[in-house]
Amino acid sequence: MAAMDQKAFLTTLFQQAVHAVAPATLISKHLGQLVKPPVTGKTLVIGAGKAAAAMAHAVEKAWQGELSGLVVTRYGHGAPCQRIEVIEAAHPVPDSAGLAAAQRILSLVRGLRPEDLVLCLISGGGSSLLTLPAPGLTLEDKRAINLALLRSGAAIGEMNCVRRHLSAIKGGRLALACYPAQVITLLISDIPGDDPSIIASGPTIPDHSTAQDALKIMAKYQIPLADHVRTVLENEAAPCPTPDHPFLKNCRHHVIGTAQIALEAAAAYARSQGITPIILGGSIEGEARDIASMHAAIARQILTYGQPGTAPCVLLSGGETTVTLRGEGRGGRNAEFLLALTQSLQGLKGVYSLAGDTDGIDGTEAVAAYLAGPNSLDRAKALGLDAKSMLNDNDGYSFFAALEDCLITGPTRTNVNDFRAILIEES
CATH class of the missing domain: 3.40.1480.10 (MOFRL domain)
Incomplete structure (x- = not known):
């Protein structure tokens, strides 16, 4: 040559x-096989990640029923959705727009019924885009820890373990908030090994890790913790739900895009x-x-x-x-x-x-x-x-x-x- x-x-x-893992390609291939419109309830679309807006746009084009919702993506990664609102926020360090989006998504899923369907669209980048600090923490706390992790050389699985245990929405907590609605999560994976609990820190996926694991990771990379942050981890008020949690019985997930x-x-x-x-x-x-x-x-x-x-x-x-x-x-x-x-x-x-x-x-x-x-x-x-x-x-x-x-x-x-x-x- x-x-x-x-x-x-x-x-x-x-x-x-890139074309093979484009949301339009993946959604058109998998949506009809994996998700059916609810018979009597409403369909709510939520999501977070660099691909979330494009995934939402593809869902709008393929969906054969009513739907509404909100997704958050990185600045400049939006898509022209008509029925699903798109919010843009900062990546890789979270900002107030991501915080506001997380709060609004939690508000949307409250009060759902068993006959309702939540379609959750998750992709890489969601850890910073969907940010809601655990009780006792601030956005600035999350920003400082994110920056330290990014500079440390920590692997993505390690970073997201810490993020899950400092969050009020990740590590399956968003799925808990959706109960008793049916939750189906479609994921495009940016994680080596494609573990769904790590992708975007798994907002709708149960978790096997503990806050002690997060503390060990911070110690491994010699990242100092403010006293109040350490206290939050040592006394985790609401641990991530495990797979046997009864509120997760109506939750399913499918990884549709991989490396x-x-x-x-x-x-x-x-x-x-x-x-x-x-x-x-x-x-x-x-x-x-x-x-x-x-x-x-x-x-x-x-x-x-x-x-x-x-x-x-x-x-x-x-x-x-x-x-x-x-x-x-x-x-x-x-x-x-x-x-x-x-x-x-x-x-x-x-x-x-x-x-x-x-x-x-x-x-x-x-x-x-x-x-x-x-x-x-x-x-x-x-x-x-x-x-x-x-x-x-x-x-x-x-x-x-x-x-x-x-x-x-x-x-x-x-x-x-x-x-x-x-x-x-x-x-």
Whole structure:
């Protein structure tokens, strides 16, 4: 392939992956099979996450009956719903708009009847977008803890465990508020392993963790707790409901979108182009730099020994890496991953790569994905850029922006987390 063809191939892989998990695609496929309009009651749609508005819009188009409701999504991720109200709020650190949305959703579900149906639309990002501090806490408390967790290098499952036990709405508490109505939750997963109790901190899903688990996580990452926050955790007034809670007997959930679906769509496209796909996994976690080193080692093994496949092939992986922030640079975990991969490969011939976030925004930058090739380091050097020092400063965005190797899509209004593709050509 020519250089432009390689970039176009990787870009199309990303686009195919995102399309496969778009709410319009998923809702049209699953809604009629999983959810039926109630015979006598009303249908209320609620939800939270980066895909929530697009999911609500798809429900409106497909639903064969009356409905109303409210969902909250990230700023810029709205959709033109007619019957379901959309509120936009902050992510990844919560704000007052998310707090107001959570309060209004709780108000909407109060007083429902057994014949009513609550359709809950949940996707990644809901932990910060649907924020309601536990009694004794403030929004500022939640913001401070969120920031500390984001900087700590904690895995998403650990972060969401803490969030659940500092919340008045997550960890199944929203489902309790809906009782005695029937609750059906449709989830698009941004969680490695797709555990529904972790997606958006599981507002309608029972929980097995405890407040003591949350305390242990904070201690593990040496995150200080104010005395009143520690007191809330040590004396949790209303623990998350467990699966046997009687108020959850009318609750069901279905994970309809996953990283694996996205990876399989990308793999199908690669095969159509005569490129062998090798899916490494959709649940890869760990420090972005460590995961980059692992991917680089596999690329070398393929070129040197033809294992675990032979070129031309493309390595595909998903999941959620973490970044322990030590520098002051710009860039999310995918920029960090790709810069670390580029540094590790050191211009290895025949290897081209893309790393991005399926929601269209890597970290806080308006970049969906970044691209690199064998000449990336030489091009950067010609511009006076030092890849190693920029990696140490967590400044992956500035590196790829200078090379004009950023893919900007705008919000995709879905989210199954990271997508990585490494094209390996015959030497």
